[in-house]
Amino acid sequence: MALINFIGSSEMADDSAYVVPGKSQFYVGLNKSIGDLRELLFKSDVSVVGLQCMGGGGKTTLALALLNDPQIKGYFRGNVIFITVSQAPNLKGILEILCEKMAGNKRPEFLNLKDGQMKVQQLILSQSKPTLVILDDVWSKTNLENLLFEGPGYKTLVTTRDNSTIPTTSTTELYQLPLLCPDDALSLFCFWAFGQPSIPSTVNANIVMEVQAQCGGLPLAIKVIGSSLHGEPHEVWERAKDKICKGESISDYHKNGLIRLLEISIDSLDDVAKECFLDIALFPDDRKICADALLDIWVYVRKLQWHDAFSILSDLASRNLLNLSSTPRRRVAISHGNASELYFSLHSVMRELALHLGCRDDIVQRKRFLMDRKEHSLPEKWELLNHNACDVQVLSINSNTDPMEANHWFEVNLPDTEALLLFFSSSEYFLPPFLKSMMNLKFVMVLNYGTKRATVKGLDVLSSLTQLKSVRLERLTATPVRKQSNEPSNLEKVSLSLCEGFEYSFTFNRIKLRDFNIDHSSNLEEVPLSFCYMPSIKMWSISNCHLVQKLPYNLGNMSSLRMLMLSALPGVKELPPSIGNLRLLECLDISLCEGLIGLPEEIGLLKKLSEFDMTECSRLKRLPRAVCDLSSLKLVICDEKIGKQWLRAKNISIPELTVKIVEPQFSLDWLDD
Numbered sequence: 238m239a240l241i242n243f244i245g246s247s248e249m250a251d252d253s254a255y256v257v258p259g260k261s262q263f264y265v266g267l268n269k270s271i272g273d274l275r276e277l278l279f280k281s282d283v284s285v286v287g288l289q290c291m292g293g294g295g296k297t298t299l300a301l302a303l304l305n306d307p308q309i310k311g312y313f314r315g316n317v318i319f320i321t322v323s324q325a326p327n328l329k330g331i332l333e334i335l336c337e338k339m340a341g342n343k344r345p346e347f348l349n350l351k352d353g354q355m356k357v358q359q360l361i362l363s364q365s366k367p368t369l370v371i372l373d374d375v376w377s378k379t380n381l382e383n384l385l386f387e388g389p390g391y392k393t394l395v396t397t398r399d400n401s402t403i404p405t406t407s408t409t410e411l412y413q414l415p416l417l418c419p420d421d422a423l424s425l426f427c428f429w430a431f432g433q434p435s436i437p438s439t440v441n442a443n444i445v446m447e448v449q450a451q452c453g454g455l456p457l458a459i460k461v462i463g464s465s466l467h468g469e470p471h472e473v474w475e476r477a478k479d480k481i482c483k484g485e486s487i488s489d490y491h492k493n494g495l496i497r498l499l500e501i502s503i504d505s506l507d508d509v510a511k512e513c514f515l516d517i518a519l520f521p522d523d524r525k526i527c528a529d530a531l532l533d534i535w536v537y538v539r540k541l542q543w544h545d546a547f548s549i550l551s552d553l554a555s556r557n558l559l560n561l562s563s564t565p566r567r568r569v570a571i572s573h574g575n576a577s578e579l580y581f582s583l584h585s586v587m588r589e590l591a592l593h594l595g596c597r598d599d600i601v602q603r604k605r606f607l608m609d610r611k612e613h614s615l616p617e618k619w620e621l622l623n624h625n626a627c628d629v630q631v632l633s634i635n636s637n638t639d640p641m642e643a644n645h646w647f648e649v650n651l652p653d654t655e656a657l658l659l660f661f662s663s664s665e666y667f668l669p670p671f672l673k674s675m676m677n678l679k680f681v682m683v684l685n686y687g688t689k690r691a692t693v694k695g696l697d698v699l700s701s702l703t704q705l706k707s708v709r710l711e712r713l714t715a716t717p718v719r720k721q722s723n724e725p726s727n728l729e730k731v732s733l734s735l736c737e738g739f740e741y742s743f744t745f746n747r748i749k750l751r752d753f754n755i756d757h758s759s760n761l762e763e764v765p766l767s768f769c770y771m772p773s774i775k776m777w778s779i780s781n782c783h784l785v786q787k788l789p790y791n792l793g794n795m796s797s798l799r800m801l802m803l804s805a806l807p808g809v810k811e812l813p814p815s816i817g818n819l820r821l822l823e824c825l826d827i828s829l830c831e832g833l834i835g836l837p838e839e840i841g842l843l844k845k846l847s848e849f850d851m852t853e854c855s856r857l858k859r860l861p862r863a864v865c866d867l868s869s870l871k872l873v874i875c876d877e878k879i880g881k882q883w884l885r886a887k888n889i890s891i892p893e894l895t896v897k898i899v900e901p902q903f904s905l906d907w908l909d910d
Contacts, residue, residue: 287403293457416454429463793818
């Protein structure tokens, strides 16, 4: 059983040359398992159904298929909720999400886990309606017990690798997902290896059958191995067959056997791409991460050009070594060297493969060091970094749900580290004090994957990092800090997503800054004038800031700007006339600016503008005559009404213009990890 997301040549987005997974689906062996699970879920005396299979066996795919199954939707009257739990979950945060989805109201904030359990149970009893909650990727029986509830018509489907996670009660059923039968396995393998569900007549059928058979019916292995051999010559198939047949079959699942099998899919990568693949282990699995974060590591640490790095990202995705997804309405930013709307995620097995391959060196000689804190105490191996000067290029720290204060950290000796990634899920966080000694640091990412913003302390240390190139902060609230006089002079990129209080944490009149992004700032009411004093800026973005009422009058000061994104600013009624001073501007995005009532005549001065996204600007009824002067314009994305005016402009003076009409499709579902 497998569900495949792919994009074919006929479905490639016509506003970009880059392939991103689309919505078309290829099903293999799905119907019987859906029917079996329906039968269990529809039993009146069953409240919990466990769906068990090994990693990569298709549990999540089947669960997502159930989420969209018409019979399931009908039985539960549309009340079907999908939540990813993962290995180290924020249980209180999950209950807040569950309550929000069940009640249809703003997400609550519970005092603690017990408070959340009580509130959710009360809500279930008060609503008393058929509801199915799918808890995907549950690793611990203890975690599951904190997420199970009872009520009339309330049922829970749990996906897990370990059947001991599922409680044994009279109202519980366990369904073990079988691996693919030989015919379905071959069909799926051929789809990924040849783009069709059968063996082409031009290839050696025997070698195809031998390689496919060693995947043991496991969908993830079939998908990855098939993708790795797509388009490869006969000699590569022969080498893969020989290497696979020397290893252990995974039909009787064995973690090391699976890892060895998937390792073959890395063989065809060149040395640079292999290094890039190993970097994915630095990020949590089963979470959507902005692709720009991974690309920044490859650019600033691996020394790649941005478009070369993006080509590797696309290649890894095409081989199914990672997953790529975009926000609901893709834009054209990628062609301008910006992937802020593209997200990647990892299957846990692929992360384990990257970890396995990256941990062969002695601990003090590794290029990458992963510090996972899964218990309340700090792991002993963290102290190794205190006693040894390590060659770590990239350090990733995941402290999960426990807050980190200044005195919690060990001192570490990492003078050569170039990238630091900090992941956590707590209400407060203190940046590690040893950050001040990492003088070669070029990239810092601080990501809170909890459901609420966290207060972060110690950010002022960033001012002393003179080599810092890129700062990426997500779901954080800044504490007041004294303005520093020696801010990072080489800083090129600043990205603030779902953050508050950072408007005055940086000064921007430095020479180097070229990429600036603020997204989903809920308290930003006025864009500071200082944001427009960036003499070398190339990409500038303010998006999803619903309190912003107007843009700075001096917006046109950024004369070096190539791309300007002003998306989802519903309070903005007009663009400042100074926008006409942006004579080098190539891409302009004003999509979802629903309050915008007109464009200034100065828009016609943008002689190099080639792409213009004005989707869902519902109050904008008329274009100024000056748009006919936009002689370089190649693409406009808009609704049907304004599109007719653009077509008239095309006939008058812009013959090479393509007008793309799109339907409204804005959604915030991507915010739920």
